Amino acid sequence: MANEVLELEDINKFYSGTLHVLKGIELTVREGEFLALMGPSGSGKSTLLNILGCLDKPTSGSYFLGGQDVSTMSDAELSSIRSRYLGFIFQQYNLLPQYTVVENIEVPLIYQGIRLDHTTKKRCEALAELVGLGHRLDHRPMQLSGGQQQRVAIARSLVNRPHLILADEPTGNLDSKTSVEIMVMLARLNQMGKTIVMVTHENDIAGWARRIVRMRDGNIESDEANEPWPLPEGAPELPVHLLEGAA
Amino acid sequence: MDPLSLALIAVLTGAIAFLLTSDKGRRGLELALRSLWLHKLRSFLSMLGIIIGTSAVIILMSFGEGSEKDVLDDIKRLGTTNIIVRSVKPPEDANSNMRQRVATYGLTYDDMELFRTIPAITRMVPMRIFPQETRRGAKGHNSRVVATIPQYAEVNELKPVQGRFLTEDDEALMNNVCVLGSETAKNLFPFEDPIDSSVKLGQFAYVVVGVLADRMPTGGTGGSQAAEDFNHDIYIPLSTSRGRFGDRIMIRAAGSRSMEKVDMHQITITVQDIDKVRPVGTMIREMLADAKRHPRQDWALTVPLDRLELVERTKANIRQSLGIYASISLLVGGIGIMNVMLATVTERTREVGIRRALGAKRSDITFQFLVETMVQTGIGGILGVGFGCSYVFVHALLHSMPQFSFLFQEGSPSPILHLPSITWSLTTAVGVGVIFGIYPAMRAAHMDPIEALRHV
Known part of the structure; x- marks a missing residue:
């Protein structure tokens, strides 16, 4: 049995005292899993993702991330957890407009307190190359297409060698062809051992995951294994040697 | 150079050294410059108050210095002894x-x-x-x-x-x-x-x-x-x-x-010698005040040294009022900058959210915006010093050329660059940046990252 990456025990979340958004969630995610979190809006999946991402704290219950209880940590400690153990991929890509591709990938390292130098730069360039943007290192986000921006975001989520990658509707803003490209990339990363939790409301997208958790009204409605879509014919291999050196 | 200026220079060079040598400082500085460069006109306009404030301090102090020198030369011509x-x-x-x-x-x-x-x-x-x-x-x-x-x-x-x-x-x-x-x-x-x-x-x-x-x-x-x-x-x-x-x-x-x-x-x-000037003056006054000699007050006595002290006193008064003017203009400049920074913080809410999600602590965000305000007031201060000094030089140059004498009133003083006011005004400008930058920076740091990420 692989190690547990995270474990939720009886997580409750109330908003403004009375609104019960998460009702005693129990969830365990192990290393190497690719989990899709599904559910209609208002089901609590975004709140759960925020708690998993250490952006929000549960009202009660325990959240163990890599063995540490993070549910009682201070704001500064949570920031440090985010910078060390988590990678984020957003629907809106959320790149910083004043930075180039490489500089955007570097941002999580800054907040880890790592000194940026030649080595870190090489690593960020390798990550950009991994996601197929080796020729766009000095471009700004505005000069890239949506799919390219999301690939930069994926590279950024890998730079701190995270325990867990959290993806919030990663294809929500992309056309179907680009969506497939992005999902293939996530699937490949998962094959290489990366643990991914992804929120989506599209069955097509959830179908790439190996485990699907459905939520309704703050409860987990179902939690089952899924046979992921086969990778399409001729889907590009990730240059794994880059990842080994870099991520 | 007076000890106050030396202390201010020490603080200023310390801050600059920190910004340039530490990794965090250098990055903050670079980021601040980039963000300011992104909105050139806005940055310049918000700096204008600081520019005017610092250059006003330097120009006024230099005119004070110039007229003081005029008066002192005058007294020296009359002779201090x-x-x-x-x-x-x-x-x-x-x-x-x-x-x-x-x-x-x-x-x-x-x-x-x-x-x-x-x-x-x-x-x-x-x-x-x-x-x-x-x-x-x-x-x-x-x-x-x-x-x-x-x-x-x-x-x-x-x-x-x-x-x-x-x-x-x-x-x-x-x-x-x-x-x-x-x-x-x-x-x-x-x-x-x-x-x-x-x-x-x-x-x-x-x-x-x-x-x-x-x-x-x-x-x-x-x-x-x-x-x-x-x-x-x-x-x-x-x-x-x-x-x-x-x-x-x-x-x-x-x-x-x-x-x-x-x-x-x-x-x-x-x-x-100079210590005996006053006692001798008093003796002469007493001799002349004798009613048998001068029944009417038909004499007058001037001790140039007294004027020297008058100048010293006036100088202190001028300094004080200049200090007040300068603080008012820098205060106004600071409020202008705070206003712009508050708008900037709101505009960049999303950026704050992204940075927080990627691991930035509140202190990192505070630092980022604070450095930005300080860089802004610092640059404003440097521009103001540059403008003030050039004005002083040009005015003094024109003043010394007879063909431009029509520009100046007869007997008006020529300014002499007052060096300590450069360090004062620069440090005050940066200080204004700190004081007026703290609130917007704290506001940015205390935004809820989730809300901030949702911000359009």
Whole structure:
């Protein structure tokens, strides 16, 4: 049995005292899993993702991330957890407009307190190359297409060698062809051992995951294994040697 | 350099060194510059208040410095170890309805003999001063006759450009010689060499033995010390004047003439050292206040050293009010910057959310925005210093060029760059950045990352 990456025990979340958004969630995610979190809006999946991402704290219950209880940590400690153990991929890509591709990938390292130098730069360039943007290192986000921006975001989520990658509707803003490209990339990363939790409301997208958790009204409605879509014919291999050196 | 400036420079270089050497500082600086560069016009406009504030401080302080130097030069010309006693014509007696035919007043030779009993006095230079037209052939010049003794040149540090000043021999022998002020010489001898020529004062001819260099006029300070322009003077030996003009002097003014009998118009007394100036001044005042000698107040006493202290006091006052003006303008500038920073923080809410999600602590966000404000006020301060210094240099340059004299009022001071105000205003500008940057930066840092990420 692989190690547990995270474990939720009886997580409750109330908003403004009375609104019960998460009702005693129990969830365990192990290393190497690719989990899709599904559910209609208002089901609590975004709140759960925020708690998993250490952006929000549960009202009660325990959240163990890599063995540490993070549910009682201070704001500064949570920031440090985010910078060390988590990678984020957003629907809106959320790149910083004043930075180039490489500089955007570097941002999580800054907040880890790592000194940026030649080595870190090489690593960020390798990550950009991994996601197929080796020729766009000095471009700004505005000069890239949506799919390219999301690939930069994926590279950024890998730079701190995270325990867990959290993806919030990663294809929500992309056309179907680009969506497939992005999902293939996530699937490949998962094959290489990366643990991914992804929120989506599209069955097509959830179908790439190996485990699907459905939520309704703050409860987990179902939690089952899924046979992921086969990778399409001729889907590009990730240059794994880059990842080994870099991520 | 005063200790305050040194301390400020130390703080400033410390901050700059931190920003440049530490990794975090350098990154913050770079980020701040980039963000400011992204909105060039906005950054410039919000800096404008700081630019105006700092340049105003430097310009005002430099003008203060310049006018102070003018006054100090003036005092130095009068001599800090000197005491000047002058004869003052008292107002006409109110109860006499007939005008006296000869006004008799002022310092007498007896007074001077009395002053000689004060041992601290090293030198006394008496002067008789009266207007008299100087003639040379058909040319005339309305000059001021100054009858004095040779030491006059030492007291006033005069150097003849041609010939010599009056000598002891001239005094002893009552020689009919004269020394011309530069303007007098220029008017009477536009083309010729004046030395050994003769000019006429009244009925008698005098041989020109020297011509003086241009002298800066002294400014009047009100009271008894009138402004004087020495360039229209003509100097003759005191003994000669008594022999030739007698004790009575006729003064012709437009449509009227008056007679006066004055032994001496002025005595410049030099005291051996600066500590004795005040006591000697008091003694002389007491001697002259004796009602038997001077029943009316027909004398006045000026101690240039007193003016020096007045200048010191005025300087402190000016500094204080300048400090207030400067703080007001920097306050206004700071509020402007705070306003813009608040708008910027709102505009960049999403950026804050992204950074927080990627692991930025609140302190990182505070630091980022604080550095940005400080860089902004720092750059504003540097631009202000640059502008202020260039203004001072250009003004001083134009002031020194005679062809631009129409730009300036007569006697207006030329600014002299006041160096300490550069460090003050720079540090104050950066300090304003810290004070007015803290609130927007804290506001950014305390935004909820989830809300911030949702912000469009």
